Amino acid sequence: MKGISSKWKWLLLFSCLTICFGIYPETRTNAFSSQVIQKGAVGDDVIELQARLQNIGYYNGKIDGVYGWGTYWALRNFQQDFGLPIDGYAGTTTKQKLTNASNFNRAFVHEQINKGNEFTYYGGVDIEKQVKVKGNANAPKSGGANDKSGNAPSKTTTAANLPGGYSQNDIQLIANAVYGESRGEPYTGQVAVAAVILNRVESAAFPNTISGVIFEPGAFTAVADGQIWLTPNERAKEAVVDAINGWDPSGNAEYYFNPETATSKWIWSRPQIKKIGKHIFCK
Amino acid sequence: MIRNIVIALLVVVVAGTAFWGYQEHKEKNAVLINAENTYQRAFHDLSYQVDLLHDKVGSTLAMNSRYSLSPALTDVWRITSEAQSDVGQLPITLLPFNKTEEFLAKIADFSYKTAVRDLDKEPLNDQEYSTLQSLYTQASDIQGELRKVQYLVLKNNLRWMDVEMALASGKENTDNTIIDGLKVVEKKVSGYGETNEMNPTFTSTQQRDENFKNLQGKTITKEEAIATAKSYIHSKSGNLKVNVEENGKGSDYGFYSVSILDKDSDTELNMDLTKKGGYPIWYINNRDVNKTNIDLNQAYTKAEAFLKEHDFSSLELFESAQYDNIALLNFVTSENGVKIYPDSVKVKIGLDDGSVVGFSADEYLKSHKTREIESPSISEKEARDKINLNVKIMESGKALIINDIGEEVLCYEFMGTIKEDTYRIFINADTGQEEKVEKLKNSEPVYENLI
Numbered sequence: 001m002k003g004i005s006s007k008w009k010w011l012l013l014f015s016c017l018t019i020c021f022g023i024y025p026e027t028r029t030n031a032f033s034s035q036v037i038q039k040g041a042v043g044d045d046v047i048e049l050q051a052r053l054q055n056i057g058y059y060n061g062k063i064d065g066v067y068g069w070g071t072y073w074a075l076r077n078f079q080q081d082f083g084l085p086i087d088g089y090a091g092t093t094t095k096q097k098l099t100n101a102s103n104f105n106r107a108f109v110h111e112q113i114n115k116g117n118e119f120t121y122y123g124g125v126d127i128e129k130q131v132k133v134k135g136n137a138n139a140p141k142s143g144g145a146n147d148k149s150g151n152a153p154s155k156t157t158t159a160a161n162l163p164g165g166y167s168q169n170d171i172q173l174i175a176n177a178v179y180g181e182s183r184g185e186p187y188t189g190q191v192a193v194a195a196v197i198l199n200r201v202e203s204a205a206f207p208n209t210i211s212g213v214i215f216e217p218g219a220f221t222a223v224a225d226g227q228i229w230l231t232p233n234e235r236a237k238e239a240v241v242d243a244i245n246g247w248d249p250s251g252n253a254e255y256y257f258n259p260e261t262a263t264s265k266w267i268w269s270r271p272q273i274k275k276i277g278k279h280i281f282c283k
Numbered sequence: 284m285i286r287n288i289v290i291a292l293l294v295v296v297v298a299g300t301a302f303w304g305y306q307e308h309k310e311k312n313a314v315l316i317n318a319e320n321t322y323q324r325a326f327h328d329l330s331y332q333v334d335l336l337h338d339k340v341g342s343t344l345a346m347n348s349r350y351s352l353s354p355a356l357t358d359v360w361r362i363t364s365e366a367q368s369d370v371g372q373l374p375i376t377l378l379p380f381n382k383t384e385e386f387l388a389k390i391a392d393f394s395y396k397t398a399v400r401d402l403d404k405e406p407l408n409d410q411e412y413s414t415l416q417s418l419y420t421q422a423s424d425i426q427g428e429l430r431k432v433q434y435l436v437l438k439n440n441l442r443w444m445d446v447e448m449a450l451a452s453g454k455e456n457t458d459n460t461i462i463d464g465l466k467v468v469e470k471k472v473s474g475y476g477e478t479n480e481m482n483p484t485f486t487s488t489q490q491r492d493e494n495f496k497n498l499q500g501k502t503i504t505k506e507e508a509i510a511t512a513k514s515y516i517h518s519k520s521g522n523l524k525v526n527v528e529e530n531g532k533g534s535d536y537g538f539y540s541v542s543i544l545d546k547d548s549d550t551e552l553n554m555d556l557t558k559k560g561g562y563p564i565w566y567i568n569n570r571d572v573n574k575t576n577i578d579l580n581q582a583y584t585k586a587e588a589f590l591k592e593h594d595f596s597s598l599e600l601f602e603s604a605q606y607d608n609i610a611l612l613n614f615v616t617s618e619n620g621v622k623i624y625p626d627s628v629k630v631k632i633g634l635d636d637g638s639v640v641g642f643s644a645d646e647y648l649k650s651h652k653t654r655e656i657e658s659p660s661i662s663e664k665e666a667r668d669k670i671n672l673n674v675k676i677m678e679s680g681k682a683l684i685i686n687d688i689g690e691e692v693l694c695y696e697f698m699g700t701i702k703e704d705t706y707r708i709f710i711n712a713d714t715g716q717e718e719k720v721e722k723l724k725n726s727e728p729v730y731e732n733l734i
Contacts, residue, residue: 035578040604040611045578061703066726069705073677089580159726161604163611167334167727169433173327176437187569188553209331215324217317226316229440238609245611246629246643247565249553251534271533274540283533 031099037090041067042157049090051109052102053078055123063109063121065157113158163244170210172232174198174240177214179232180222182279189277190236192250194243196281199254206254221261250274253281315444322443325372326436330429332366336390337422341722344415345699345706347671351717352407356398363391374447383425383468390418425468432464495536497652500560505529508539511561512554515593515642516568522546530558538564557648563593565643572608572633572640579603582610582632589639590614595628595647608634616647618656621693622682625650656683659693659712666695666710669717674699674706684709686718694718 037045046067053059053074061070072088079086082097090098108127112119118132160168174194182193200206200213207213215223222228250256251273258278262268270282339359346352367387393414397407407415435441446461503511505527513525524544530537537558544551554566577585583603590598598614601622605611609631616626631641663679670676678698686692694709709719 033578036580037578038580038583038603040602041579042605061725062728064726064728068726069700069723070703070725073700073705076677157729159728161606162724162727163604165724167430168729169327169430169437170331172434172437186551186553188551188567191567209328211324211327211331215320215327217320223320224313224316231440234607238606241606242567242631242641245613245631246627246645247567247641248643248645249555249565249567251530251538251555272531273534274528274531280531283535 031104032090032095036092037067037095039067039069039072039088040161042161045090046071047109047113047157048104048106049075049098051121052098052104054121055102055104057122062159063113063119064159065113066159066161068159068161116158163241166244171237171240171244173210173214174243175232175237176228176230177220177222178239179236180227180230181220182277183230183233183236185277185279187235187239188249189279190239191242191247192253192276192281193256193279194240195248195250196253196256198243199248199250199252203254249276250281253283255282256280257282319442319444321372322374322447325369326443327433329366329369329373330426330433332362332369333422333426333429336362336366337419337426338722340390340415340419340422341704342706342720344412344419345671345674345701345708345722346717346720347669348402348717351720352402353398355720356394359394360391360398363387363394367391374443386421386425390422393418428464428468432461432468435464436461495557495559495562495648497650498557498560498562498648500562502537502558503539503556503561505539507561508541508556511556511563512541512543512552512566515554515563515566515639516543516545516552520545520547562644562648563642564645564648566641568638568640570633570640572635575608575634577634577637579605579610579634582634582637583612585632585637586610586612586614586630586639589630589642590628595644598626598628601627605634609640610634616651618654620681621656622680622696623650623654624682624684625691654683654691656693659695661712661715663695666712666715667697669710669715670697670699670708673701674708675701681712682709684719692718 032045032048035041035045037049042065044065047063047065049067050059050061050063050065050071053071054063056078058078059071059074061068061074075090075094076086076088078084078098079088079094082101084094084097103123105121105127109119109121112131115133120130121127122130162168162171174197177197178190178194182190185193197210197213201208201210207216214220214228218224220228253273255267255270256279257264257267259280260278267282273281273283275281336359339355339362343352343355343359346355367384370384370387393411397411441461443461449462509525509527522545524546525541526543527539527541529539538555539558541554541556542551543554548570550568550570552566552568555564556562557564583600587600595614597616597618599617599622600612601615601624602613603610612630612632614628614630616623626647628647629641629643630639632638633640659681667676667679674697676697676699680696682694682696683691684694693712695712697708697710699706699708704725705723707719707721707723708717710716711718
């Protein structure tokens with residue numbers, strides 16, 4: 001190592017820095033990635049799209065990084081006013097026209113999102129005045145706050161897409177039941193258990209709500225023995241979303257049981273549809 | 284000798300007591316869990332009912348005719364009473380929750396009075412309309428707060444039994460999330476609605492019972508089922524473990540379940556195919572998708588190519604959404620510019636490499652058939668006039684849907700907005716009747732960020 005004099009080292013370091021700085025501003029000015037943004041998309045491009053549309057007064061909703069209906073109508077109105085094909089897709093031309101017509105302060109917008117502030121991004125108004133800093137009145141307990149900022153390096157979106165008619169909490173509740181009932185089962189088996197819960201909600205013979213079905217006395221062993229309160233993994237949640245979106249590996253079943261542990265004789269009298277993993281699914 | 288007998292007796296007594304104590308403990312636990320579950324059910328049910336109430340009241344805002352308004356208001360009334368009964372089951376007698384109950388009663392009153400009236404002779408006046416609007420706003424507040432409490436309850440595994448004990452003992456120093464949360468709800472005082480209003484691609488229960496009777500083709504063998512399943516995975520691996528099983532006796536229709544385990548990559552493909560014609564009902568590839576490399580639009584192109592490859596023709600994209608690293612694309616048949624909503628096919632794309640990780644043609648296969656679509660007897664202009672004036676119409680088209688009584692009807696479809704909310708409205712193309720009014724879900728905030 002002694003062969004390289006300190007002079008060379010400095011030069012190397014310097015040239016590295018120059019290259020870095022040389023590249024940096026260029027990537028910064030590149031607005032949007034190359035993707036065609038369509039309804040249902042999430043992420044940084046959507047944040048930019050919403051902020052830019054708000055900047056020129058087309059979008060009045062929250063800048064949350066999820067391309068929903070509000071964003072869709074805003075973009076279509078923009079496309080109409082700027083003589084573009086009105087399709088709700090933000091392709092190259094649309095993005096170019098939008099970039100030319102509006103301002104976008106990436107650092108500011110992302111800072112507000114990371115801090116969880118409520119904010120808007122209208123043009124012609126001082127941006128600092130459009131921020132409502134998250135309430136200090138009921139400041140979170142210090143421990144929790146620290147944990148959170150440590151674990152979440154960069155939040156990009158503050159909302160989520162949801163399958164028709166269900167909220168995140170509904171999904172969480174079904175996921176709890178699915179995980180408690182079938183955590184050792186193959187993925188398809190978990191989707192099937194979620195589908196059975198949904199089939200019961202639809203069926204006239206069972207309660208009409210998710211919580212009604214899940215907490216019906218005696219319906220699920222995981223509820224009776226408290227295993228429903230184990231924390232479900234992401235896989236269980238994915239299974240629930242699949243089932244809600246129309247995957248039903250159970251073949252329209254309304255019952256299932258594990259032949260090794262089933263205590264009730266009655267369950268054997270149900271017409272069986274199929275077996276997935278350890279569970280037998282019945283009508 | 285006597286000493287030994289006494290010792291033996293004592294041992295028996297101690298063992299007996301221990302056993303009895305353990306039994307009692309077990310029973311007590313069972314009872315506690317049972318009570319806890321009842322409370323949990325009432326609470327989750329309440330927040331669901333309030334959600335539903337909010338949506339239903341929202342839908343009524345966009346309705347115009349007696350045909351849809353009266354049933355909708357009756358529904359609101361019913362949901363309100365269910366929500367009230369849920370409130371009654373919660374262990375919060377020691378908590379001031381009467382404002383919320385009052386609010387529920389107010390909605391119940393209003394919806395009942397207007398539902399039983401002949402709305403054709405005496406439609407909602409401006410003041411009633413604004414009452415409805417303010418109830419809607421309040422419902423939205425309560426919904427938001429309840430959802431926050433629910434999120435915390437689920438996240439922190441909170442127990443209602445603990446709340447009850449805290450309230451009873453007057454010691455509120457433990458975790459007060461539930462109590463505090465409900466106090467906030469009480470302050471905001473709002474209502475709720477019933478949401479089984481699925482989007483139009485969900486085939487009704489009646490439709491489900493028909494069990495693929497429209498399918499054409501001859502019955503396939505197990506080998507053909509395996510061959511079809513293989514054509515979906517494109518696996519070059521020679522190390523496959525294939526398994527195929529027939530449906531059990533309890534199924535309403537015949538199907539094969541094929542599973543193909545690729546031992547090289549340790550991924551498994553599961554697929555059900557109808558015996559008649561060998562159509563794929565659904566398939567799931569269980570591999571983990573942990574990265575996002577392509578965007579939703581590219582996923583859409585991949586899904587289209589996939590459908591084309593497997594002979595699903597004349598489909599058009601209806602909805603697309605991104606969940607973490609998965610894209611879900613929902614396609615419906617389009618015939619001469621008419622969207623056939625019951626014919627829906629869903630494709631799930633992994634955003635890491637763009638491959639298809641899931642596919643469901645369940646609804647499509649159950650409802651797809653050759654249809655004679657008649658031309659509408661009223662014009663689009665006439666249909667448009669049937670729509671509530673508060674709705675700003677943004678988009679229109681023609682669509683075939685299944686209405687509330689399970690019939691397929693041709694409708695004019697209008698997409699419109701009232702303030703920030705988007706509605707989808709179907710007007711029967713023959714009778715001009717309002718068949719369906721849906722308030723479309725906006726994306727939901729992540730509650731963790733709101734707390």
